[in-house]
Amino acid sequence: MSGAVQTGFPPPAGPRPPAPEPRWPRWLIVATVAWAVLLAGLTWVSARKDPPTVREQRTLAEAGPVVDAAIGELIAASWGAVPALVAPDVDRGCRITPFADGAELVRAVDLAVPVGEERAALQEISDRLPTAWRAGVRVTSEGPRLRADAGDFVTVQGRPVADGRIRLTVDTGCRLVGDDYTAPGADTAGAEAGAEAGALAEALRALGSTGIEPEVVVAPCPGGGLARTVRSAAGALTASPQATLAPLAGGTPVVDTGEVYAFRRDGVAVLADLGADEVVLSATTGCAG
Structure with missing residues (x-):
């Protein structure tokens, strides 16, 4: 049996304590917060001022x-x-x-x-x-x-x-709806008294038809005012619509085919779609070019 005595401290009985986590320098924390605030501010301004990108x-x-x-x-x-x-x-x-x-x-x-x-x-x-x-x-x-x-x-x-x-x-392509689309207001009362309504009624009378309740479609002109189309169906016809409408066109229509007859009369554009079952008439006043 040896009589030697060991010197020094005894080894620890449990696991070593974890090393202390490194602490961020104060200046780095301040810089990070400042950058986050700046980025948020730029995002807010961009969302309200910049044009859309998609x-x-x-x-x-x-x-x-x-x-x-x-x-x-x-x-x-x-x-x-x-x-x-x-x-x-x-x-x-x-x-x-x-x-x-x-x-x-x-x-x-x-x-x-x-x-x-x-x-x-x-x-x-x-x-x-x-x-x-x-x-x-x-x-x-x-x-x-x-x-x-x-x-x-x-x-x-x-x-x-x-x-x-x-x-x-x-x-527009596919969009979020938002507050939805509202078409420009069509003044039906005004349209009934307008030049396009008069040209439409004249064409309907020539075709021997009273037409149906007219549809009115408008769009804003670049220089102000409205372009307006008044449209109505004349129904099926027995006589040739081209021959019937020729006097209104002054004998010189802009287009005369089996599907369409179009002319101008007193500053109104008149377009007749010649379907197999019915004739649809449109009369339009436009915008100054």
């Missing part, structure tokens, strides 16, 4: 006036043709995300132009649109196409839909 940042209610104004610009730019405003269409079937419903607003202008001059008409309209829209016409495998940007992610397009017929559309 379509969904503008609701349908906010985009509606842009669409209406764009329709007025199109009417002013296309007055060399025979235009007719189409009633606004709101499609509520789209979705922004899997969890958020949306809606899409589309407004349109139908044009009658001489057969064979559809591309030239689109180019003329493109040249007369605001420079900021960056409008242009290109020829595709499906024919000429007009495209433009009315701002706030509102798209403008135009294309021939038949011989002597063009449709111009203004589209």
Whole structure:
């Protein structure tokens, strides 16, 4: 048995205590808080001052006036043709995300132009649109196409839909609804006494029809005032509508095909859609170009 004695302290009986966590310097904490406050402030200012960077940042209610104004610009730019405003269409079937419903607003202008001059008409309209829209016409495998940007992610397009017929559309794409879209007020009483109503009634009488309750569609003109279309169905006809309407056109219609008869009379554009079952008449007063 050895008599040697061990010296020193005995080893600890339990685990070692954890090392103390490092403490952040006070200056680093202050800098982090200041940066967070600055970032929050910049975000607040950007949300209220900066223009939207994606379509969904503008609701349908906010985009509606842009669409209406764009329709007025199109009417002013296309007055060399025979235009007719189409009633606004709101499609509520789209979705922004899997969890958020949306809606899409589309407004349109139908044009009658001489057969064979559809591309030239689109180019003329493109040249007369605001420079900021960056409008242009290109020829595709499906024919000429007009495209433009009315701002706030509102798209403008135009294309021939038949011989002597063009449709111009203004589209918001899918948006949050917001306070919803309200179409420009159509003064029905004023429309009934306007030049377009008189031209419509005259055409209906020539066709031997009283028509139905007229539809009134309006759009704001760039320089003030309203473009207005009054539309009514004349029903099925036994006589040739082209021959019946020819005296009103002075014998020189702008368009005369099997599907459309269009002319101008006393500053009003009159467009007759010649369907198999009925004739639909539109009379339009437009905007100064």
